[in-house]
Amino acid sequence: MTTKLALVTGGNGFVGCHVVRALLARGDRVRVLARENADLSALVGLPVEIVYGDLRYFDSVARAVTGCNEVYHVAADYRLWLTDPAPMYATNVAGTEYVIRAATDAGVSRIVYTSTVGALGIPHRGVGREDTPSSLADMPGHYKRSKYMAEQAALEAARVGAPVVIVNPSTPIGALDLKPTPTGRIIVDFLNRRMPAYVETGLNIVGVADVARGHLLAAERGRVGEKYILGGENLTLKEFLGRLAATSGMPAPKMRIPYAVAFGYALGAEAFARTVTRRAPRASLTEVRMARKKMFFDSSKARAELGYSPGPIEAAIGTAIEFFSSRGPAKSAS
Numbered sequence: 001m002t003t004k005l006a007l008v009t010g011g012n013g014f015v016g017c018h019v020v021r022a023l024l025a026r027g028d029r030v031r032v033l034a035r036e037n038a039d040l041s042a043l044v045g046l047p048v049e050i051v052y053g054d055l056r057y058f059d060s061v062a063r064a065v066t067g068c069n070e071v072y073h074v075a076a077d078y079r080l081w082l083t084d085p086a087p088m089y090a091t092n093v094a095g096t097e098y099v100i101r102a103a104t105d106a107g108v109s110r111i112v113y114t115s116t117v118g119a120l121g122i123p124h125r126g127v128g129r130e131d132t133p134s135s136l137a138d139m140p141g142h143y144k145r146s147k148y149m150a151e152q153a154a155l156e157a158a159r160v161g162a163p164v165v166i167v168n169p170s171t172p173i174g175a176l177d178l179k180p181t182p183t184g185r186i187i188v189d190f191l192n193r194r195m196p197a198y199v200e201t202g203l204n205i206v207g208v209a210d211v212a213r214g215h216l217l218a219a220e221r222g223r224v225g226e227k228y229i230l231g232g233e234n235l236t237l238k239e240f241l242g243r244l245a246a247t248s249g250m251p252a253p254k255m256r257i258p259y260a261v262a263f264g265y266a267l268g269a270e271a272f273a274r275t276v277t278r279r280a281p282r283a284s285l286t287e288v289r290m291a292r293k294k295m296f297f298d299s300s301k302a303r304a305e306l307g308y309s310p311g312p313i314e315a316a317i318g319t320a321i322e323f324f325s326s327r328g329p330a331k332s333a334s
Contacts, residue, residue, distance in 0.1 A: 172208035
């Protein structure tokens with residue numbers, strides 16, 4: 001029996017490299033689409049085929065898709081602060097349209113599109129689900145707007161026959177968060193004792209390896225045109241920091257920062273970044289606006305239809321702490 005060939009866009013990224021590992025563990029052959037000069041350190045030692053290209057160009061995407069049985073479109077421009085949003089929309093929206101069109105033209109059996117819970121609605125003081133109403137106007141910042149638009153494009157493609165299944169990961173943590181992600185940065189700051197206080201917000205935290213396995217389950221069992229939340233446990237930021245403290249043995253911050261203070265700090269930090277450093281500030285207005293809502297979500301649909309079953313969040317916290325302390329940017333904290 002011929003093994004399947006799966007294309008993973010962004011397979012060198014945080015979630016993508018774990019999807020690659022899950023596919024290899026299943027016995028599939030894996031091709032990764034990465035940009036020229038991309039950091040491939042998350043794939044070192046893995047038997048994968050690297051194809052260089054750019055999501056912003058259809059011909060580049062079409063070459064990568066050729067001969068594949070499945071496509072996992074994980075790649076995205078994930079920045080919460082930027083000076084020019086145009087490249088983000090080109091990558092996240094047009095790039096998604098190109099991947100789906102190229103994969104459909106190539107006759108792949110399944111396309112799994114990696115969206116985000118950030119593109120979903122959250123009821124007031126409630127828990128978001130796949131069918132919670134949302135709109136572009138509800139999306140703070142260019143990243144969420146671009147991902148919402150890309151998700152809508154994926155849904156429309158499925159309606160006209162593309163074999164697309166959508167997954168909406170919540171907030172993954174774990175090993176190989178090399179950049180790190182905004183949540184990984186919280187862990188790094190905690191380990192380096194650079195988090196004296198916290199804002200009142202909430203997150204759905206999940207192990208990145210569970211999210212990766214959820215992608216494969218979506219390809220195998222997901223219904224075309226459906227969305228599936230790949231989440232874990234709903235925790236306030238204070239509770240999450242408490243879990244970090246319990247696992248690491250380090251004290252958790254006890255002081256809460258009022259929203260107005262956080263907003264003012266971010267306003268100043270962004271102004272300094274735009275006029276002086278030209279680098280992302282430690283806190284952006286988009287992050288502060290996002291913090292106004294508790295990002296709590298329900299994964300029961302994925303559990304029921306896909307057999308998705310994430311493990312205890314403590315295991316993922318332990319893995320993330322171990323990575324950041326031993327090999328990641330918090331090594332000095334160990």
